[in-house]
Ligand code: NA
């Protein structure tokens with residue numbers, strides 16, 4: 001039996017990762033394999049699901065990028081700001097320029113295998129509680145909630161500061177002013193109920209909003225050739241379903257955030273150029289080693 | 305038996321101090337986080353994670369101290385008026401619970417599938433890096449088997465005391 | 476299979492095994508009985524993940540605050556001052572206890588953590604004023620339920636996120652039910668104050684107002700700094716717990732009540748109390764995984780769906796399930812697992828999501844103080860060192876009063892919806 005652990009509500013309209021997991025399960029079932037979907041939370045949070053996958057106790061998990069990143073950091077390159085034009089470009093770099101193969105070579109020691117990148121929605125942008133952000137200069141007096149070192153580095157090149165707040169306390173921190181904003185995909189404030197205090201969104205299109213589908217490498221390697229063929233085909237089918245979902249949903253997600261009372265700002269070409277230029281300074285001093293960063297930069301250039 | 309009891313007592317002396325130290329650490333790391341937010345342009349990113357880790361260590365070591373000092377809450381306490389046989393049976397059942405719970409915890413901390421130590425909980429966490437601190441997660445993960453092991457040592461000592469003593473207290 | 480767990484639990488319980496080891500050992504046996512022994516390999520990671528949570532830190536930190544306050548004479552100064560204000564009322568300190576919950580609790584998101592924090596300060600203080608320890612513990616456990624209903628409330632934020640319902644609307648909606656609950660608890664406390672002749676009242680020997688105010692002034696800074704720190708956005712609620720330890724230590728120094736032995740005793744007792752609670756949380760988390768693996772919540776959902784309940788009936792059945800869930804799970808976990816399964820049907824039947832949210836949160840919280848197993852009962856009895864069943868019995872009148880309030884909330888949606896409608900959050 002193939003257990004597939006979801007990371008989002010069973011909402012085929014709203015959740016791209018649900019679409020991926022469900023399509024994957026359906027394809028396996030249609031081809032005679034036994035698959036069972038588990039609801040979000042029922043098999044534990046991120047770190048636990050990663051651990052179960054690495055032991056072969058859970059076959060497939062919809063997971064965050066950090067799950068693979070904990071074994072090897074190379075995957076974090078998918079989040080380098082402004083490196084890829086869109087998700088197709090990222091897909092080409094992963095598949096045609098060999099990044100996916102290199103990542104899987106490295107994470108195998110952790111007992112996992114990255115099946116696919118799963119799209120969540122349009123690229124991420126800047127949310128805040130205080131004012132419309134039209135230029136880099138507007139960021140100066142906003143204290144941003146930072147996720148990790150690379151975000152702290154990014155905020156520094158933008159001329160502002162970050163602060164570390166655990167995700168569970170972000171609503172409180174935003175309401176009281178401990179933090180003024182964060183970087184996230186467009187749908188996050190709506191999904192997590194933050195639109196009562198998040199008032200401004202800048203569509204800065206920083207990075208593609210993606211997560212991962214990971215599988216147990218024990219399980220995958222132990223499959224018969226026929227079964228592995230089915231699983232590979234299921235991966236292709238699920239990824240296709242996910243990208244089709246994205247194409248259909250992308251524009252609606254910005255409308256939803258508007259409808260929830262968040263003012264949306266679009267960058268002028270000049271303002272965007274400044275964001276791009278400053279952000280690129282962080283490629284070398286984020287979480288990636290310079291060699292790994294170069295792998296990504298080259299892959300991006302060769303698949304433009 | 306005496307030796308086990310002495311080891312258990314010494315271990316408790318040490319772990320009590322370490323647990324208290326962890327809670328002080330937790331306090332310090334969160335304080336740094338708050339202070340850094342207002343005075344540093346580049347606040348350290350590791351405060352939240354380090355504070356959490358100090359809590360995990362402190363709490364789990366605290367659990368060993370709680371077991372040793374018999375502070376773990378009990379829902380039902382038996383009266384002394386029961387027959388000697390009943391009290392003996394109850395004592396055996398009571399003594400069976402901690403190893404049933406913590407035995408698998410300890411075993412699977414060390415061993416993975418096919419008794420492969422590299423794939424046990426500790427082996428797996430040695431391969432994973434803490435989000436911001438950059439060191440392997442095994443330094444934190446160790447708290448789980450160490451606490452389980454310490455409780456089992458205290459358990460052995462209590463087993464010795466209850467087996468040799470004539471009228472063990474129910475608490 | 477479920478029976479194997481229940482039977483082994485009962486045997487371990489009756490033999491006088493500590494709760495953590497009852498839950499842990501029965502869980503391991505249940506894995507074996509349900510032929511899932513392969514999955515025992517997740518236990519260490521499960522325990523680790525259960526404890527590695529930033530917000531959980533509020534619990535040891537507030538326990539430590541209480542330890543320092545009690546030992547350094549801060550609690551006594553605060554209580555003397557409260558008595559000089561409300562002492563004219565019989566059972567005044569019980570009222571103070573309930574008021575404290577209204578203002579303070581619920582910020583950590585875990586009613587269990589709040590119960591631990593408040594038990595450690597208020598119970599010793601009430602006992603010193605002549606209340607029975609068991610009664611003091613009961614009032615504390617019962618009023619810990621108010622915190623998550625009155626904003627700020629992390630539980631309502633979780634519900635809002637799960638149901639895509641406005642958190643602001645939920646916060647506004649929680650005000651009347653929370654106050655109603657507080658008044659009902661005031662009434663129960665007043666009843667017992669007269670029946671059992673609790674301290675306070677017209678003829679009581681009250682501390683004079685001004686001297687006790689002057690004495691308490693530094694101690695009064697403590698809650699002001701904590702609450703102010705959160706409201707003015709200096710610290711998050713968990714960080715505020717740290718601020719409270721630091722402030723309590725400084726104020727304690729001012730009172731001359733802090734020395735090395737006080738700090739050492741406060742720290743070791745914090746370690747023991749937190750440790751005793753952490754190991755229970757760990758054991759219960761291991762059982763929770765098995766429940767997820769065997770898809771118990773989904774099966775429950777199917778069972779309810781098969782029952783064909785409608786409208787009010789369905790709401791009542793849901794209440795029953797959440798009441799039981801609140802007994803065995805922490806509130807956020809129960810919400811995350813059950814709300815997506817059960818709530819959509821309720822919404823289809825025309826129940827307002829805001830009304831539903833208030834009812835469910837209220838409900839889960841009552842589950843924490845009702846026997847046979849209640850998280851807040853376990854924690855309060857551990858911290859206050861009172862017998863679990865005596866506490867459960869002492870809480871019962873309060874729990875019954877809370878059930879009556881719950882009934883009112885279920886039957887009269889306006890109690891929850893009036894304010895949000897006034898504020899324009901609810902259109903119908
Ligand atoms: Na509250």
Ligand code: NA
Nearest residue numbers: 842845848849
């Ligand atoms: Na209960």
